[in-house]
Amino acid sequence: MNAPTISHISCADCPIRHRAVCARCESDELEALDAIKYYRSYEAGQPIIWSGDMMNFVGSVVSGIATLTQTMEDGRTQMVGLLLPSDFVGRPGRDGAAYNVVATTDLVMCCFRKKPFEDLMANTPHIAHRLLEMTLDELDAAREWMLVLGRKTAREKIASLLTIIARRDASLTPQGAVNEMTFDLPLTREAMADYLGLTLETVSRQVSALKKDGVIRLEGKRRVTVPDMGRLFEEAGDDSDGGYMS
Amino acid sequence: MNAPTISHISCADCPIRHRAVCARCESDELEALDAIKYYRSYEAGQPIIWSGDMMNFVGSVVSGIATLTQTMEDGRTQMVGLLLPSDFVGRPGRDGAAYNVVATTDLVMCCFRKKPFEDLMANTPHIAHRLLEMTLDELDAAREWMLVLGRKTAREKIASLLTIIARRDASLTPQGAVNEMTFDLPLTREAMADYLGLTLETVSRQVSALKKDGVIRLEGKRRVTVPDMGRLFEEAGDDSDGGYMS
DNA sequence: AACGAACTTTGATTTGAATCAAACGGGACT
DNA sequence: AGTCCCGTTTGATTCAAATCAAAGTTCGTT
Secondary structure: OOOOOOOOOOHHHOOOOOOOOOOOOOHHHHHHHHHHEEEEEEOOOOEEEOOOOEOOEEEEEEEOOEEEEEEOOOOOEEEEEEEOOOOEEOOOOOOEOOOEEEEOOOEEEEEEEHHHHHHHHHOOHHHHHHHHHHHHHHHHHHHHHHHHHHHOOHHHHHHHHHHHHHHHHHHHOOOOOOOOEEEEOOOOHHHHHHHHOOOHHHHHHHHHHHHHOOOOEEEOOOEEEEOOHHHHHHHOOOOOOOOOOO | OOOOOOOOOOHHHOOOOOOOOOOOOOHHHHHHHHHHEEEEEEOOOOEEEOOOOEOOEEEEEEEOOEEEEEEOOOOOEEEEEEEOOOOEEOOOOOOEOOOEEEEOOOEEEEEEEHHHHHHHHHOOHHHHHHHHHHHHHHHHHHHHHHHHHHHOOHHHHHHHHHHHHHHHHHHHOOOOOOOOEEEEOOOOHHHHHHHHOOOHHHHHHHHHHHHHOOOOEEEOOOEEEEOOHHHHHHHOOOOOOOOOOO
């Protein structure tokens, strides 16, 4: 119920040190960041930022998963981003939040008050450069997702989502070019639906169909085994290996 | 048939000087860019870059319109970006093109060979900073579009597209808070369909429906008049004024 | 062990957009 | 003026996913 107190961890020991916005920093730059950072934790289900709110901090996800969503007045909602450890939250140079950010698991953020961070960024090219790189990657991911949303069938959408989750897991747990993979879905059926522009019923049906057809196996609702990743890529409508080895 | 020869225009006289990637440059930085830039023109319909190709240049659209599209093997295509004057093409730090870029009107690009541009960018924070800003804007636009693709009806999609075009035109031709607006559609019905994740028949039907309902008037196929922008925003499912005054 | 809440699956039916199919309009060229 | 081509409209039909409606699971709590 209460937000756990987080001790101040040295950047050198940080699990996202080499992937986050600070990845390119030299040790002196890291010290400057270290001086202004603070940790904050959120419980599963808790909102982190609400669209339209004043944002007085930016930061990186250290552990846990959060979603970025947009909502229409009548309640239709679309997920527009899935934030994983090392992903950056907030936009330097803007005051109001444009999206809802919600922790879907217990989550820890490494935060910086916005103004000091902007000041630091202004004379630390390594930070600005890394942020540009990360933003370009996110833009690519968003465009990939536009193809999924605009042109893929429900079954292909599910397969695409599984592909993305598997690909990410593969990058965290490199195990060579395996054919079989097992991982956990970090999202409820409803969250998957919001990601894919579907209803939760359709998500459920298509997951069942992929299971019936032997593309995936399930243990419980969340643990997924893909016996043949190549087959999954085909189902996703991606070309051959989907580039997940890169 | 032949690519027109373009004379070398001074950056100071450039129509996109204050909006493009060079917007924040001082005069000495501008000179450095001026030294390595060259112009290139394309005719309507001509491809500029093909997905997977080696990209040996980056650049800005000076005039004309281009589309960024992604295609699946079976031919389904989704537009993932609409490039207008001042928009940047190419990604520093990547060799292969990820998308197809096609000129939909006659178009002029201000190009830089990639390597010299990257070198210049490395010690010109004003360029990197502006590129970050532009990329963040594009990411916002892409996320806005994900909501359109994932959750809006065909009618709302058309209204959303008209809203975007109108909003852009308003920023080029500021005329205060007018209610009535007239502009040209820069896209064919098919291109609109590829943008919206619809078929061209559905686009045609919904445009006709909006016309029948008095939301828009048409002169020819391309010229659109919106008698009441507020009404259009409502049809798009956006809240109130859609923020087009900002 | 029983209860309840949240999440998930499955079934029946409806519906919005896709598909299939023609016809229309306007400009470029002969 | 006539023909061809491209983009567009309109109509008839089909189909994939949404909606409406019930049950089934799982897990935490009493």
